[in-house]
Amino acid sequence: VVMVDPVASDGRNGAEPGADIATYLARHGLAVTVERLPSGGLSVAEVLKRHATDMAADLLVMGAYGHSRIRQLILGSTTTALLRLSPVPVFVLR
Numbered sequence: 001v002v003m004v005d006p007v008a009s010d011g012r013n014g015a016e017p018g019a020d021i022a023t024y025l026a027r028h029g030l031a032v033t034v035e036r037l038p039s040g041g042l043s044v045a046e047v048l049k050r051h052a053t054d055m056a057a058d059l060l061v062m063g064a065y066g067h068s069r070i071r072q073l074i075l076g077s078t079t080t081a082l083l084r085l086s087p088v089p090v091f092v093l094r
Contacts, residue, residue: 001018001021001022001025001032001033001034001035002035002036002037002048002051003017003018003034003035003036003037004036004037004038004039004044004047004048005036005037005038005039005044006018006036017034017036018034018036019034022034035051037051043078043081044078045078045081045082045085046081046085048060048062048078048082048086049082049085049086049087052086052087052088053087057088058088058089059088059089059090059091060082060086060088060089060090060091061090061091061093062079062082062090062091062092062093063092063093063094064079064092064093064094079092
């Protein structure tokens with residue numbers, strides 16, 4: 001499980017970001033590690049692309065959710081950028 005610049009918050013992702021999804025996946029028999037990556041001024045898509053390359057990943061699985069059309073037009077979308085830039089196939093869940 002990889003997160004870029006996660007911020008702990010009780011109302012959003014808990015005190016330990018990634019712990020809930022890691023526990024869920026581990027219950028289903030997967031060996032899980034949680035990695036929290038800093039963006040260092042890069043886009044989230046670029047950080048994930050580089051990490052996938054560094055890890056020699058075969059597949060990128062990511063969740064996606066919608067934004068308003070105007071926000072997407074102005075700010076872009078991590079999902080759209082990854083679908084264009086990813087060095088490996090992307091499996092998108094919504």
